[in-house]
Amino acid sequence: MSKGGARARLRAHFLAHVGEVLEGDDLRAVAGGISEWARRVRELRTEEGYLILTNNDRSDLRPGQYLLESPRPAPAFARAISKETRAYVLDRNGFTCQMCGAVAGEAHPYDPSRKTRLHIGHIIDKSMGGSDDPANLRAICSVCNEGAANLTLDRPSSQKLLIQIRRATSGDQVQAMAWLIRKFPLQARDFLAEK
Numbered sequence: 301m302s303k304g305g306a307r308a309r310l311r312a313h314f315l316a317h318v319g320e321v322l323e324g325d326d327l328r329a330v331a332g333g334i335s336e337w338a339r340r341v342r343e344l345r346t347e348e349g350y351l352i353l354t355n356n357d358r359s360d361l362r363p364g365q366y367l368l369e370s371p372r373p374a375p376a377f378a379r380a381i382s383k384e385t386r387a388y389v390l391d392r393n394g395f396t397c398q399m400c401g402a403v404a405g406e407a408h409p410y411d412p413s414r415k416t417r418l419h420i421g422h423i424i425d426k427s428m429g430g431s432d433d434p435a436n437l438r439a440i441c442s443v444c445n446e447g448a449a450n451l452t453l454d455r456p457s458s459q460k461l462l463i464q465i466r467r468a469t470s471g472d473q474v475q476a477m478a479w480l481i482r483k484f485p486l487q488a489r490d491f492l493a494e495k
């Protein structure tokens with residue numbers, strides 16, 4: 301089965317099950333059992349703009365579960381970033397992940413079994429109004445892009461986090477809040493209900 305075939309089948313499956321929690325084992329079967337099924341699923345998000353949520357986005361999803369919230373891909377998705385802009389941003393960032401410092405083509409510091417692949421990421425997410433302007437773009441490795449490096453970096457304590465958040469602009473505080481509410485929707489609802 302061709303790569304495009306697997307991705308197209310996955311896209312059709314997600315679109316037929318919008319709003320339903322899908323299990324990785326089922327998605328692997330839909331993709332024809334190929335080992336790269338999870339990468340094809342990520343491409344639907346990173347290349348086509350379908351907001352397919354995982355455990356990294358919502359704590360009520362278990363690892364290996366996926367959820368497409370809306371059948372419509374994000375408008376004017378990052379596909380609009382030109383080759384020239386990509387090359388400019390990668391060069392400006394020294395072909396180095398701006399989150400963990402991994403260098404393109406070298407073994408990844410947190411997962412040495414993987415060669416570092418760089419993507420272009422948005423500093424302010426498009427869903428938060430961030431633009432495709434080079435000033436809002438940065439090189440980010442696939443490990444950080446998936447949120448995995450966060451697990452291996454030293455974790456800041458809640459006290460340190462709160463100090464940082466209190467010092468931030470109110471706009472950045474609202475962004476932090478929005479991210480937390482998306483990640484912990486059930487806890488946010490319970491918290492508000494207590495008031």
Ligand SMILES: [Zn+2]
Pocket residue numbers: 397398399400401402440441442443444445449
């Ligand atoms: Zn990284």
